[in-house]
Amino acid sequence: MKTIGVDVGGTKILCRLVDTDTGKARGRSKCSTPKTGPEDVLKAVVDLIHELDPANEAEAVGIGFPGYVRADGVVVHCTNIVGWDRPLDVSARLGAILGKTVVVGNDVSVGALAEYRLGKSMDSASSTVDAGDDLLAVFVGTGVGGGLILGGKIRSGGRGLAGEIGHVTVVPGGELCGCGELGHLEAYAGKAGMERRARSMAGRGQASQLVDTMQEGSLKSRQLLAAFKADDPVTIQLLSEAADALALAIGNVSAVLDVPHVVLGGGVTSRLGQEFVDQIKSSDWFGGFGPESVELSLASRIDDAGSIGAGILAGDHLRARRE
Amino acid sequence: MKTIGVDVGGTKILCRLVDTDTGKARGRSKCSTPKTGPEDVLKAVVDLIHELDPANEAEAVGIGFPGYVRADGVVVHCTNIVGWDRPLDVSARLGAILGKTVVVGNDVSVGALAEYRLGKSMDSASSTVDAGDDLLAVFVGTGVGGGLILGGKIRSGGRGLAGEIGHVTVVPGGELCGCGELGHLEAYAGKAGMERRARSMAGRGQASQLVDTMQEGSLKSRQLLAAFKADDPVTIQLLSEAADALALAIGNVSAVLDVPHVVLGGGVTSRLGQEFVDQIKSSDWFGGFGPESVELSLASRIDDAGSIGAGILAGDHLRARRE
Numbered sequence: 024m025k026t027i028g029v030d031v032g033g034t035k036i037l038c039r040l041v042d043t044d045t046g047k048a049r050g051r052s053k054c055s056t057p058k059t060g061p062e063d064v065l066k067a068v069v070d071l072i073h074e075l076d077p078a079n080e081a082e083a084v085g086i087g088f089p090g091y092v093r094a095d096g097v098v099v100h101c102t103n104i105v106g107w108d109r110p111l112d113v114s115a116r117l118g119a120i121l122g123k124t125v126v127v128g129n130d131v132s133v134g135a136l137a138e139y140r141l142g143k144s145m146d147s148a149s150s151t152v153d154a155g156d157d158l159l160a161v162f163v164g165t166g167v168g169g170g171l172i173l174g175g176k177i178r179s180g181g182r183g184l185a186g187e188i189g190h191v192t193v194v195p196g197g198e199l200c201g202c203g204e205l206g207h208l209e210a211y212a213g214k215a216g217m218e219r220r221a222r223s224m225a226g227r228g229q230a231s232q233l234v235d236t237m238q239e240g241s242l243k244s245r246q247l248l249a250a251f252k253a254d255d256p257v258t259i260q261l262l263s264e265a266a267d268a269l270a271l272a273i274g275n276v277s278a279v280l281d282v283p284h285v286v287l288g289g290g291v292t293s294r295l296g297q298e299f300v301d302q303i304k305s306s307d308w309f310g311g312f313g314p315e316s317v318e319l320s321l322a323s324r325i326d327d328a329g330s331i332g333a334g335i336l337a338g339d340h341l342r343a344r345r346e
Numbered sequence: 347m348k349t350i351g352v353d354v355g356g357t358k359i360l361c362r363l364v365d366t367d368t369g370k371a372r373g374r375s376k377c378s379t380p381k382t383g384p385e386d387v388l389k390a391v392v393d394l395i396h397e398l399d400p401a402n403e404a405e406a407v408g409i410g411f412p413g414y415v416r417a418d419g420v421v422v423h424c425t426n427i428v429g430w431d432r433p434l435d436v437s438a439r440l441g442a443i444l445g446k447t448v449v450v451g452n453d454v455s456v457g458a459l460a461e462y463r464l465g466k467s468m469d470s471a472s473s474t475v476d477a478g479d480d481l482l483a484v485f486v487g488t489g490v491g492g493g494l495i496l497g498g499k500i501r502s503g504g505r506g507l508a509g510e511i512g513h514v515t516v517v518p519g520g521e522l523c524g525c526g527e528l529g530h531l532e533a534y535a536g537k538a539g540m541e542r543r544a545r546s547m548a549g550r551g552q553a554s555q556l557v558d559t560m561q562e563g564s565l566k567s568r569q570l571l572a573a574f575k576a577d578d579p580v581t582i583q584l585l586s587e588a589a590d591a592l593a594l595a596i597g598n599v600s601a602v603l604d605v606p607h608v609v610l611g612g613g614v615t616s617r618l619g620q621e622f623v624d625q626i627k628s629s630d631w632f633g634g635f636g637p638e639s640v641e642l643s644l645a646s647r648i649d650d651a652g653s654i655g656a657g658i659l660a661g662d663h664l665r666a667r668r669e
Contacts, residue, residue, distance in 0.1 A: 156504070169602070171602075171603075178604075180603060181605070182606075185602070185604035186602065187601055187602060187604075191598045192597065192631075192632075192633035195633075271515060276602050278510055278513050279508070279514055280603075281502070281503020281508035281510075307518065307519060310514065311513055311527075312513060
């Protein structure tokens with residue numbers, strides 16, 4: 024089946040035509056994410072779909088959003104999209120405009136779905152992963168996102184919030200997380216958390232290459248890698264604590280769910296690569312039954328897991344409805 | 347439908363006739379668990395079933411075992427049953443003897459299933475819990491067991507090990523757990539762990555009412571309660587740390603799975619009661635999105651959740667096969 028997969032991010036929107044049987048994607052249309060509110064975001068999505076599929080080949084559309092998405096097709100809010108602060112029934116709205124089924128999901132969850140399918144049966148860069156029917160995907164970027172596949176399907180949870188491994192507490196009473204709670208994984212392993220900590224250490228007189236290079240801007244993954252390669256002590260400490268926090272949370276979640284396959288993706292992980300994965304594996308903090316009980320691997324797709332996963336989700340939805 | 351539910355424990359075996367539509371149980375046959383190996387345990391189970399249901403009313407049998415149970419009906423091992431150190435196909439063996447379907451499950455998982463069904467629609471002491479379709483049950487006794495209901499069904503996991511919240515790491519590098527790993531929840535909140543810690547504190551000169559009353563025996567829940575009520579400082583410290591460890595693990599698991607309903611059972615919890623639940627709720631260590639995000643309640647059944655849950659499991663299995 025051919026579907027269109029759309030990945031709506033905080034900075035860009037990417038659209039691909041997906042063959043749901045092979046997981047292969049072709050074509051590509053993209054644009055910057057409008058900063059003028061959700062109506063303009065939806066309009067941009069429609070334009071990209073028309074540009075990508077002028078012949079109207081696709082049978083359905085799947086869209087991943089960086090926020091809280093309900094099973095009924097309503098996108099409740101997206102903190103990273105300017106102005107998206109009230110629920111919008113995206114599924115109904117775009118379905119009426121496009122004249123086909125539109126399925127929505129959380130971006131990280133659909134990314135996990137793509138990693139699961141690609142690892143399981145399709146063309147994949149990391150062919151060693153046999154994910155069984157379960158997979159935990161952890162995406163380390165500005166924040167830390169997570170997606171859970173249980174029994175071959177996305178686990179959404181009662182409120183659509185499942186998979187939020189970034190908000191597992193790793194240090195009770197520890198560093199402030201972006202969500203307002205203390206000691207969450209994201210406060211240690213997300214780029215925003217590392218940036219806050221590096222700036223606060225600089226404020227206490229502990230200078231670092233990180234603060235020198237990012238200056239007033241936000242921390243980039245490539246700056247993190249450069250400072251790490253230059254043996255910057257603050258960066259080494261922050262990344263070591265990030266690896267510990269990830270090891271604790273991943274081991275614990277894997278143990279409680281009996282999900283032994285974990286895929287690591289996101290900007291920070293893809294930039295730091297296998298060395299970072301190995302650092303997580305060798306952490307003394309590894310939770311649950313330890314690193315031997317978990318298979319950790321790098322995500323096979325960095326840039327298009329979201330769009331491919333959204334396309335796969337739409338295909339699954341249509342197939343289930345027809346059965 | 348009428349089924350028989352059997353709860354095989356380390357010390358006793360309990361058998362009940364279950365009406366799977368109402369969750370009500372009637373009749374009761376029980377015996378001490380034979381210490382002479384699994385063959386004698388199975389023989390005892392058959393005798394109890396014949397004693398309970400001489401008219402052969404029940405359509406199927408469900409049995410919960412305190413160990414690692416595979417989905418295909420094989421009980422791999424039960425550490426608390428003397429001599430059960432190799433896999434036995436209980437489902438096939440007892441099915442042939444009894445002439446009806448025999449379904450097996452982990453004792454804690456079937457206990458969670460009973461709590462879920464009783465809380466959802468049947469007669470229940472705690473009628474305030476609307477569990478949705480998901481429930482986390484945490485049983486605090488000698489160890490800490492957990493059972494997960496997702497989408498109305500037991501989550502077993504790829505290897506049948508899901509729900510093992512007792513082996514979530516709460517303090518990296520912390521106290522030794524019975525499983526050999528460090529810092530697990532069970533090392534802090536299980537009776538065996540508390541006993542080890544009380545004895546080791548006594549060895550370092552910190553006497554306590556706990557060690558005085560248990561002497562050479564193992565710690566009983568009623569001794570724990572008595573020492574707590576007598577303001578024994580060691581007991582107060584141990585229970586406070588147990589509550590912190592439970593709060594951290596429960597909050598984290600609930601956040602990552604988006605399962606807001608948590609039921610607490612087991613010998614320690616039932617003896618200490620609501621005061622212990624409140625102590626967990628008010629802990630500064632509460633993980634994930636904090637105590638407001640989770641509804642914690644006492645289990646409605648203490649002694650027969652296992653047998654009723656096993657009976658419900660058997661009924662579900664038969665119904666699914668007939669559909």
